[in-house]
Amino acid sequence: MEHLEPLKIKAVDQANDIETLYIPLSDKGRPHLLGTGRNAAVFLARTKLRADSPANYNRAIKFLKNDSDKQYADIIAQRFFDEMTKAGIFTKDQTALVTFFGKGVFGPIDKWKEHFDKEHYDQVSHVGDEFTNILEYYTLQGPFYVGSCRFRGVGYNGIAFAAPEPVIRLRMEVRHDAVSAQHAA
Secondary structure, X not given: OOOEEEEEEEEEOOXXXXXXXXXXXXXXXXXXXXXXXXXXXXXXXXXXXXXXXXXXXXXXXXXXXXXXXXXXXXXXXXXXXXXXXXXXXXXXXXXXXXXXXXXXXXXXXXHHHHHOOHHHHHHHEEOOHHHHHHHHHHOEEEXXXXXXXXXXXXXXXXXXXXXXXXXXXXXXXXXXXXXXXXHHO
């Protein structure tokens, strides 16, 4: 259940347009966690402030996790940005596991500048206590990208709220072999 005002964030998409998204927060000020692993955490977001808006679309925001081993953290960061770049080249009519809707950073952008155009630094860098608290609580490095996902082969604007199984397994990864096969055909 949502208790606090959603967290407003901005992300830059492939056309260099700035998109506004809203991350619903629990009464403890935390995003709704859709999935997590060693290298990433995925949170729920939406395109409109009001969840009941008929123009609302749900999104999944994938964040890069941090690691106490700096060398490993740097390696997973590179893999994360490779994945983000590849997700961004899919067109909306291609069949892909992830439709890319934008990218941004929680915290200062300094470490991640090479992955963003200079004109977007201030717009997609989110600094403040609410962002720092989320970074620290979930042990995140800061970069994120926004996508929609497919659950068990059925797409639903990124989020499935009613599932036949008690656990929803969310996988936001780019399948390079599917794209290669599609281009070869």
